[in-house]
Amino acid sequence: MGRDDEDMTRFSLVALAPLALAAIALWLAPWALPLSFALDMHQMALAYGGVGAAFLAGADAGGRRGAIRYLIAALAVWIALWPGGAFHLALGAAWRYLIIIGVLIYLWLGGGARAAWKTRLVYWAVILLALIMSRLLLLGYY
Amino acid sequence: MANLAEKAGAPARQGLPQAAAVLAYAGALPLIVAALLVLLRPDDLGPGAQRFMLIYGGLLIAFFGGVRWGVAVMRPEGPRFVHLVGGAIPLVLALPVFFLADPGARFLLILIALPILLIDDLRATRKGSGAPDWYLGVRAPLTILMEASFGLAFAQHLMS
Numbered sequence A: 001m002g003r004d005d006e007d008m009t010r011f012s013l014v015a016l017a018p019l020a021l022a023a024i025a026l027w028l029a030p031w032a033l034p035l036s037f038a039l040d041m042h043q044m045a046l047a048y049g050g051v052g053a054a055f056l057a058g059a060d061a062g063g064r065r066g067a068i069r070y071l072i073a074a075l076a077v078w079i080a081l082w083p084g085g086a087f088h089l090a091l092g093a094a095w096r097y098l099i100i101i102g103v104l105i106y107l108w109l110g111g112g113a114r115a116a117w118k119t120r121l122v123y124w125a126v127i128l129l130a131l132i133m134s135r136l137l138l139l140g141y142y
Numbered sequence B: 001m002a003n004l005a006e007k008a009g010a011p012a013r014q015g016l017p018q019a020a021a022v023l024a025y026a027g028a029l030p031l032i033v034a035a036l037l038v039l040l041r042p043d044d045l046g047p048g049a050q051r052f053m054l055i056y057g058g059l060l061i062a063f064f065g066g067v068r069w070g071v072a073v074m075r076p077e078g079p080r081f082v083h084l085v086g087g088a089i090p091l092v093l094a095l096p097v098f099f100l101a102d103p104g105a106r107f108l109l110i111l112i113a114l115p116i117l118l119i120d121d122l123r124a125t126r127k128g129s130g131a132p133d134w135y136l137g138v139r140a141p142l143t144i145l146m147e148a149s150f151g152l153a154f155a156q157h158l159m160s
Helices: A003-014 A016-030 A035-063 A070-081 A093-107 A116-138 B002-008 B015-042 B046-073 B080-098 B103-126 B133-159
Strands: none
Touching: A003 B046, A003 B080, A016 A035, A016 A116, A035 A070, A035 A093, A035 A116, A035 B002, A035 B046, A035 B080, A070 A093, A070 B046, A093 B046, B015 B046, B015 B080, B015 B133, B046 B103, B046 B133, B080 B103, B103 B133
């Protein structure tokens, strides 16, 4: 791994800190932390994950000079973040994470030359989002 | 125009700018419709359309920042730290759009961020370190359309 790739890996892993904090808060609630706080963290993580996925879609579009499907990936993120649902389709909290996880994996698979930093970023982001999603399911937030 | 096409890439990709332009304008269409709904049906459809616009705007800022990041990463000499930070700033700017309670403040943030990102992209392209010219040729009128849509919705929010 080159120096640039190491810097990029460090940069992107630091960016995952809010997701890690949200996952910890959700798994510590309701025993060590109030559930309301953990659910606020979940809202933050959902928006952060969505914004991150849209950013990554943009990065792929920029890196590959305008690939259109990345714009569509960003639109899929919008569905995950739409609060009340649309066209009589209301998504539960946990399933919104599934969309973001799907978009991240899609971006990773479609990325052509998969840089090490991007692989690590997507790998850890998916694990953290899956941790949040599984805890929400256990708490009954389908 | 020939110069623009050369800068955009290989001749095989000449169809891409037009396709990207069509999709970009199609992407702006829901925003224009939502702005009209906020303006014309403020009581019943307006609140939903407003929420739609705010989420859309936040994601647009993140997406444009990502494009900047992607262009920086793909530079032949490798990414420079300053360009990576420049690409990450829109990501930080986009987050309050989702967390602020006041829709007016969220609209204002989007209205300020979009032209700043465009100006920054134009400067980078002029220096030869940004996106290709055709991208900005699409992006500039698109930003004006988006600004008009967000501006209308913001004005309606202030009047209500």
